[in-house]
Amino acid sequence: MTGKAPATESMRSEPILRVIHAYEDWIIRTYCWVRFWILRQRFLDEIGQYLPERGTILDLGSGFGLFSLYYAQILPDARFRGVDLSRRRVEMAKRAAVRLGLANVTYEVGDATAWRADDEYAAAYMLDIVHHIDEEFVRPLLEQLQKALRPGGRLIVKEVDTRPRYKRWFTYLLDRLMSSRGVIRYWSADELQRLLEEVGFQVHRHLMVDYLPYPHVLYICQREE
Numbered sequence: 001m002t003g004k005a006p007a008t009e010s011m012r013s014e015p016i017l018r019v020i021h022a023y024e025d026w027i028i029r030t031y032c033w034v035r036f037w038i039l040r041q042r043f044l045d046e047i048g049q050y051l052p053e054r055g056t057i058l059d060l061g062s063g064f065g066l067f068s069l070y071y072a073q074i075l076p077d078a079r080f081r082g083v084d085l086s087r088r089r090v091e092m093a094k095r096a097a098v099r100l101g102l103a104n105v106t107y108e109v110g111d112a113t114a115w116r117a118d119d120e121y122a123a124a125y126m127l128d129i130v131h132h133i134d135e136e137f138v139r140p141l142l143e144q145l146q147k148a149l150r151p152g153g154r155l156i157v158k159e160v161d162t163r164p165r166y167k168r169w170f171t172y173l174l175d176r177l178m179s180s181r182g183v184i185r186y187w188s189a190d191e192l193q194r195l196l197e198e199v200g201f202q203v204h205r206h207l208m209v210d211y212l213p214y215p216h217v218l219y220i221c222q223r224e225e
């Protein structure tokens with residue numbers, strides 16, 4: 001495991017501020033600020049420590065590109081590829097990458113439910129995406145990701161657990177605020193870990209302890225060497 005991300009704890013971290021200011025729309029800047037405020041530098045470092053310094057890294061469900069724009073600054077020798085269903089979000093992410101002068105990140109429109117292994121990836125991550133995908137498509141997607149990773153490569157999944165229930169409801173209300181329609185299917189940590197193992201990953205999971213009522217769980221899934 002590597003630990004390249006700066007060990008700052010605050011929202012004043014330069015790469016975070018650069019990402020926030022790269023969006024033209026103040027609503028997106030506010031969303032981005034809130035999202036980073038929720039996850040904070042500690043969580044960015046916690047996720048970032050599992051990313052390789054080189055190779056292609058897939059950000060599936062990249063949204064406005066917050067994370068790939070952040071990690072592309074921290075890991076300049078890696079190439080980030082963001083894929084999201086929303087054309088609007090992809091366009092915003094592309095414009096923000098240009099404003100940041102980042103040449104190591106690209107964005108495209110794509111549907112995770114139809115995603116196929118199309119390259120060899122050093123790593124991939126899905127942050128708060130699995131619960132937006134219809135249950136029947138989750139296993140095939142994980143199988144494709146397993147196939148697409150190079151031996152020893154990692155898939156990092158951040159999801160919310162179904163317990164405790166009050167935290168799940170808190171998360172559900174916020175999810176519905178962001179997307180009034182569409183799938184929301186939370187997986188219990190045991191259920192999702194079992195599925196990840198069934199498709200062939202070695203899984204290490206840990207809670208991301210938060211003072212906000214989010215039941216975040218991070219799954220570090222390794223493809224065998």
Ligand SMILES: C[S@@+](CC[C@H](N)C(=O)[O-])C[C@H]1O[C@@H](n2cnc3c(N)ncnc32)[C@H](O)[C@@H]1O
Pocket residue numbers: 035060061062063064066067083084085086089110111112113126127128129132133
């Ligand atoms: C909660 S947001 C998370 C975005 C980003 N990963 C982050 O953490 O900021 C969920 C994202 O999943 C995307 N999404 C939902 N269903 C998808 C699908 N089938 N394929 C690709 N992206 C999808 C949405 O467009 C949205 O950008």
